[in-house]
């Protein structure tokens with residue numbers, strides 16, 4: 001029987017606990033109030049995890065001096081289990097003598113005498129239990145203690161639910177705020193989907209360091225865009241960002257581009273030339289298509305990364321360079337290491353930070369946003385007044401699988417904007433919204449006949465087939481495949497297919 005007015009406690013509870021929004025403080029407060037009102041020696045609250053899984057866990061366990069008890073095994077689990085199972089309260093005036101718990105280990109071990117325990121119910125659903133006990137003597141709690149605890153548990157359950165809801169909203173709010181601030185930091189990178197937000201957070205966090213970054217992802221996913229963002233949000237932004245497309249250059253040319261050369265070092269070296277490493281001093285060098293550089297150049301690159309020094313081709317003098325390296329590839333570089341095509345030690349040097357660009361089909365939520373962004377851009381460029389897309393067009397854009405990713409989306413929208421007729425002044429029926437018919441998205445899905453084949457085979461098939469369709473026109477083929485002509489030339493050369501006739 002509570003010695004002080006328990007209803008006073010009930011009143012103070014609603015005042016006190018409704019003001020607490022942080023769940024862990026709330027749990028302790030609930031426990032302390034209840035224990036004080038019932039003069040209990042120890043107590044704990046058990047709750048289902050917020051996700052609603054079947055598991056119950058102790059969220060707080062306190063003793064009379066308001067200290068946290070480390071192990072709830074000291075308390076009577078047999079009583080609690082019964083309460084959770086039957087969803088009914090239990091009161092035992094003398095647990096040692098109570099038939100229901102005779103033999104229960106904790107009751108015996110801990111000399112537990114009086115126990116009162118009640119389920120926490122919210123709209124008739126079990127969310128947990130409050131337990132209190134006393135070892136001092138039998139008959140410490142009575143029916144009134146139980147009635148009080150039940151009334152109290154009703155209040156506590158509401159407060160707990162509110163606090164949990166509050167915490168959920170708070171974290172949601174924080175996520176949204178962060179998203180807004182991320183999109184104001186990187187206005188050029190459009191996207192709200194979880195994968196792109198994750199990438200923007202990484203860019204924000206690593207831009208300031210000098211760590212090397214390897215950006216992997218399919219063609220057109222925004223690798224270069226991210227590389228530029230890394231540079232322009234770093235302390236190096238006043239210095240140069242120099243991209244170099246490693247794939248299309250021969251070994252000699254690439255080395256002379258990267259490291260520079262001495263006059264007369266090879267035929268054509270008519271004067272001394274500083275390489276890109278020197279030009280990018282205190283800036284950033286973006287090594288695009290890094291997987292395609294040959295083993296010799298890989299070795300030289302490794303040395304630069306290890307020593308921070310370069311030697312111009314044909315020179316012995318050593319020059320110190322301070323360059324941040326960002327590299328990109330649309331291959332799986334680790335697989336290239338495994339296949340023996342790429343040095344493992346260089347891989348680790350380049351891959352201190354790894355960013356994987358998701359293909360557009362894995363973040364379809366971003367399609368309307370990106371489509372709108374490109375529409376605005378090309379409408380302004382082409383001086384056309386277009387307000388948006390028809391519902392059907394948007395549906396088409398969302399359902400397409402975008403093998404060329406964002407670049408393909410960008411190009412498709414540019415084409416559609418150019419093809420869109422101007423609204424005719426004073427007449428109805430002019431185009432203000434882009435209709436689905438202006439998109440030319442019926443390229444066969446490669447999975448139709450190529451599923452289960454290695455990617456490089458699919459790539460080769462697509463390239464050769466498109467060349468066939470365009471009557472061997474490489475510029476057109478590159479356009480249709482949404483790749484650069486340079487990239488296409490490189491691929492063809494790799495397969496021994498010579499220059500265009």
Ligand SMILES: Nc1ncnc2c1ncn2[C@@H]1O[C@H](COP(=O)(O)OP(=O)(O)OP(=O)(O)O)[C@@H](O)[C@H]1O
Pocket residue numbers: 188189190191217218219220221222223224225226330370406407410483
């Ligand atoms: N999140 C984005 N928001 C706005 N534009 C984007 C986004 N991602 C990519 N783009 C645009 O899409 C085009 C392709 O991007 P980018 O050149 O960075 O791709 P990439 O991964 O380097 O492609 P590739 O492997 O073919 O070189 C660019 O015009 C870029 O501005």
Ligand SMILES: [Mg+2]
Pocket residue numbers: 223224288
């Ligand atoms: Mg690129």
